[in-house]
Structures are given as C-alpha cells and as structure tokens.
Amino acid sequence: MATDHDASGRAARATLLEERGGLVARIVRWLRAGYPAGFPDQDFVPLVALLRRRLSDAEVAEVGARLAAEGDTSLSRVDVATAIARVTAELPSDEDVERVRRSLAEHGWPSDFAV
Numbered sequence: 001m002a003t004d005h006d007a008s009g010r011a012a013r014a015t016l017l018e019e020r021g022g023l024v025a026r027i028v029r030w031l032r033a034g035y036p037a038g039f040p041d042q043d044f045v046p047l048v049a050l051l052r053r054r055l056s057d058a059e060v061a062e063v064g065a066r067l068a069a070e071g072d073t074s075l076s077r078v079d080v081a082t083a084i085a086r087v088t089a090e091l092p093s094d095e096d097v098e099r100v101r102r103s104l105a106e107h108g109w110p111s112d113f114a115v
Contacts, residue, residue, distance in 0.1 A: 023059070024062050024063055027051070028063055028067060030107065033107040034106070034109070043099070044083055046093075046097045046099070047100050048060060048080070049092050050097060050100055050101060051063065060080065061080050061081065064083075068080075
C-alpha cells in the first residue's frame with residue numbers, strides 16, 4: 001500500500017534526476033562549444049579531473065556516454081571509465097588543468113560553476 005511518504009519520495013527522486021539530467025545536458029553543451037573538433041588526447045584526463053571536482057563518477061560517466069551517443073566524438077563508455085580510473089590514480093599537471101580551464105572559460109563555462 002503506497003503512502004504519502006512513498007509518493008513524496010518518488011517525486012523528490014524524479015526532481016533530482018531531472019535536475020541532474022539538466023546539469024549533464026548543460027555540461028555536454030559547454031564541452032561541445034569548447035571542443036567542437038573533439039577532445040585532444042592531452043586534454044582528456046585534465047578535463048575529467050576538472051569535472052570530477054564537481055560531479056560524481058556516475059555523472060562524469062553520463063557526460064561521456066551522452067557525448068559518445070551523439071556519435072561525433074571518439075569517446076566511449078570505456079574511455080570515460082578508463083579516464084576516471086586514471087584520474088584517481090594520477091592527477092594531471094597544474095598546467096594541463098589550467099589549459100583546459102581556460103579553454104572552457106573561453107567557450108562560456110559559467111563563472112558560478114567553478115572547476
């Protein structure tokens with residue numbers, strides 16, 4: 001028997017998923033603007049490192065999956081999972097992170113979504 005508590009919990013989860021989906025969609029748009037020709041190999045790990053500062057592993061994987069699903073990038077779910085594993089084992093240099101941060105800022109990354 002469903003209760004009001006069950007219904008409110010389902011509604012809260014649905015709202016959270018919708019907000020998360022909106023965030024992921026915005027990030028995918030920013031990445032497309034910042035890297036219209038695809039991701040250079042040297043920027044991929046710093047990019048994932050920057051995203052991991054604000055997103056969960058699942059959200060980073062979702063960003064990668066959406067980019068891969070659009071078909072105009074060389075990323076796959078395996079690439080994203082590998083990058084997450086690399087980031088946790090070996091952080092990129094400060095110079096690499098700053099290069100990617102500048103590229104994102106130049107293409108509209110919002111100042112209130114610091115990376």
